[in-house]
Amino acid sequence: MLRDTGYKPGEDRFMKIAIASGKGGTGKTTLSVNIAQALDSPVVLLDCDVEEPNSRLFLDPKLIGEEVVNTLIPKVDPDKCNGCGACGRFCQFNAIVTFGTKPLVFSEMCHGCGGCARLCPQGAITEVENRIGLISEFSSGNIRLFQGCIDVGVAMAPPLIRALKQKIPEDGLVILDAPPGTTCPVVATLGEVDYVVLVTEPTPFGLNDLTLAVDMVRELGLPFGVIVNRVGVGDDRVQRYCERENISVLLEIPNDRAVAEAYSRGESIVESVPGYKELFAGIMDSIMADYKGGHK
Amino acid sequence: MKIILTSTGRTLESEIDSRFGRAAMFILFDTESGDFEVIDNKQNLDAAQGAGIQAAQNVFNTGAKAVITGHCGPKAFAALSAAGIIVYCNATGTVQSMLEQYKNGDLKESQGADVEGHWV
Amino acid sequence: MKELVVISGKGGTGKTSVTASFAVLAESAIVADCDVDAADLHLVLEPEEVKREEFYSGKLASIDNDACSGCGLCAEYCRFEAIKETPQGRYVIDPNNCEGCGVCVQFCPSQAIRFENRLCGEWMLSKTRRGDMAHAKLGVAAENSGKLVSTVRKNAQKLATENGVSLIIIDGPPGIGCPVIASLTGASKVLVVTEPTVSGAHDMKRVLKLARHFEISAAVCVNKWDLNADMTAAIEQTAQELGATLAGRVRYDTSVTKAQIQRKAVVETESPAAEDIRILWKNIVADI
Numbered sequence: 043m044l045r046d047t048g049y050k051p052g053e054d055r056f057m058k059i060a061i062a063s064g065k066g067g068t069g070k071t072t073l074s075v076n077i078a079q080a081l082d083s084p085v086v087l088l089d090c091d092v093e094e095p096n097s098r099l100f101l102d103p104k105l106i107g108e109e110v111v112n113t114l115i116p117k118v119d120p121d122k123c124n125g126c127g128a129c130g131r132f133c134q135f136n137a138i139v140t141f142g143t144k145p146l147v148f149s150e151m152c153h154g155c156g157g158c159a160r161l162c163p164q165g166a167i168t169e170v171e172n173r174i175g176l177i178s179e180f181s182s183g184n185i186r187l188f189q190g191c192i193d194v195g196v197a198m199a200p201p202l203i204r205a206l207k208q209k210i211p212e213d214g215l216v217i218l219d220a221p222p223g224t225t226c227p228v229v230a231t232l233g234e235v236d237y238v239v240l241v242t243e244p245t246p247f248g249l250n251d252l253t254l255a256v257d258m259v260r261e262l263g264l265p266f267g268v269i270v271n272r273v274g275v276g277d278d279r280v281q282r283y284c285e286r287e288n289i290s291v292l293l294e295i296p297n298d299r300a301v302a303e304a305y306s307r308g309e310s311i312v313e314s315v316p317g318y319k320e321l322f323a324g325i326m327d328s329i330m331a332d333y334k335g336g337h338k
Numbered sequence: 339m340k341i342i343l344t345s346t347g348r349t350l351e352s353e354i355d356s357r358f359g360r361a362a363m364f365i366l367f368d369t370e371s372g373d374f375e376v377i378d379n380k381q382n383l384d385a386a387q388g389a390g391i392q393a394a395q396n397v398f399n400t401g402a403k404a405v406i407t408g409h410c411g412p413k414a415f416a417a418l419s420a421a422g423i424i425v426y427c428n429a430t431g432t433v434q435s436m437l438e439q440y441k442n443g444d445l446k447e448s449q450g451a452d453v454e455g456h457w458v
Numbered sequence: 459m460k461e462l463v464v465i466s467g468k469g470g471t472g473k474t475s476v477t478a479s480f481a482v483l484a485e486s487a488i489v490a491d492c493d494v495d496a497a498d499l500h501l502v503l504e505p506e507e508v509k510r511e512e513f514y515s516g517k518l519a520s521i522d523n524d525a526c527s528g529c530g531l532c533a534e535y536c537r538f539e540a541i542k543e544t545p546q547g548r549y550v551i552d553p554n555n556c557e558g559c560g561v562c563v564q565f566c567p568s569q570a571i572r573f574e575n576r577l578c579g580e581w582m583l584s585k586t587r588r589g590d591m592a593h594a595k596l597g598v599a600a601e602n603s604g605k606l607v608s609t610v611r612k613n614a615q616k617l618a619t620e621n622g623v624s625l626i627i628i629d630g631p632p633g634i635g636c637p638v639i640a641s642l643t644g645a646s647k648v649l650v651v652t653e654p655t656v657s658g659a660h661d662m663k664r665v666l667k668l669a670r671h672f673e674i675s676a677a678v679c680v681n682k683w684d685l686n687a688d689m690t691a692a693i694e695q696t697a698q699e700l701g702a703t704l705a706g707r708v709r710y711d712t713s714v715t716k717a718q719i720q721r722k723a724v725v726e727t728e729s730p731a732a733e734d735i736r737i738l739w740k741n742i743v744a745d746i
Contacts, residue, residue, distance in 0.1 A: 226599060226600070257598050303686065306685050306686040
């Protein structure tokens, strides 16, 4: 049965929802996976935490396909190069350097801006593809999972995240599991999503990290709501903050040792702890209500 | 000939800094005159990325022909080799003691990086 | 001077609660919060700021509207979708997407694009009830390079030298990337705080390999160990196989959060977890 989430396929290309948090360990991945599992309709899940993608660990999915992701890096033609050094002086990232002779290229430092190739007075630099990671597609029940995994030794996550987001279909429901924090990989994940869910805990650390995340989504101008995880472990300061700031609290998940233990074993919560399927399924209604209510 | 030793301090009695790219100081030693000069590696300590590569460039700019240090990563090693600079890794103890070993020909030229890159 | 770095790989394992307790238990130490992306240590140690400075890293391009001819070459050349056309036919740079590569600056025919050092955050020096503290705040959407982390560590080393303190306790960042490397290169000891979960075990392995690569002696502590005793045992075995020592276990205890709410370190309250952390500290001190 299709749940009435207010979403009609093809109607308004709805909807891309990112699950994010100011710091790690608040339950982002658990929520992404369990919300997806609690729905009965098809959903696309994007694991954008490309340094530590572990949505897969909780789904036991079937591998459908893999695709290598490349960026462009410079290649120097030694016959054309006269060792002028203009490329090395231009590069902000020490990815191409000269020692009075031919330049050396350090692919892992390269951001792929293409400046050196454009600039070279001898036309000695062309751009070639260089592997940075892998996108894998999996299937598990109603979920199509796309996972980005950055190669060991590569420090540039945003290009891989941008490639992963190319997998977003024209319509349908998409959940993006964002990397932790408020730095550039998170900003790359949140670009052009419709709604952001911020996950936090009712503790002083949770509140502090939430305020940083709220600053970020406000800076990006995105509508958002909050899920408070492990309610009962701390106090009500997060809820009071949300009320003061006019932020919707979409869901409060009780602190439950049964959940912590299921998570510890790598099990799905909606499948192994009674009552949670209904709790997680209701989140879509809350998001829709907040979104349609013209959240500012 | 001029050589560079990575150092934790400003004198020949200082300990060798085991890091190349993020070494505190470079001691630029002239093997003919016995004079030396201290070069602050501050810019590289602050570098967001590519400290080893920048350090190699700094070494090249001093005209040094050899580097004596503790550990050298692959990018720095590639850069130093491209510049024709000989690398001696595994240095420990004081700058003075390594200089003596160098003069006596006791040091063995490194053939490659001795540590992995810093993006494990 | 000794530097003890507390890291975790995975976030949310209790790293900061352990660090704050160590700061209280140490007779004399400088504390450095190197988790600059989501700094929390100040919530417990309540630092009084003595000094604050802006922190710059990398570059940021910006277009001078008056000098811009509206040719659009910059937007065409930019690979990061950072340049957008305005309704007035001019161009504007979105700082959230600008990577500071300098392509637009180099190729603008009107030389209308400025290229300035990028303000990425601030660093602070403070006094706390348990000695001096070095910390920082990274700006929103900034690149979390190791540079700010290195700055905080250098500030802590300076404080230690000036005050004749021989121990620095560092609250490290999560993950295994550049900021983590910057927080632990050259340190005396690293303590990995993990938890008995699938991801906790996975991430611990990666950070232990990192520590071994940098030849830093490592110890492991499993927090909330009694949530899954079997997995705790398995994690401890893996840790030993990777050359780490076992420094202790901390049990699942709701008083850890209660202490946080009272702005106290866990060891400033009476609780089972506080006892566990005291034993943990003793083992670490004996071994550093």
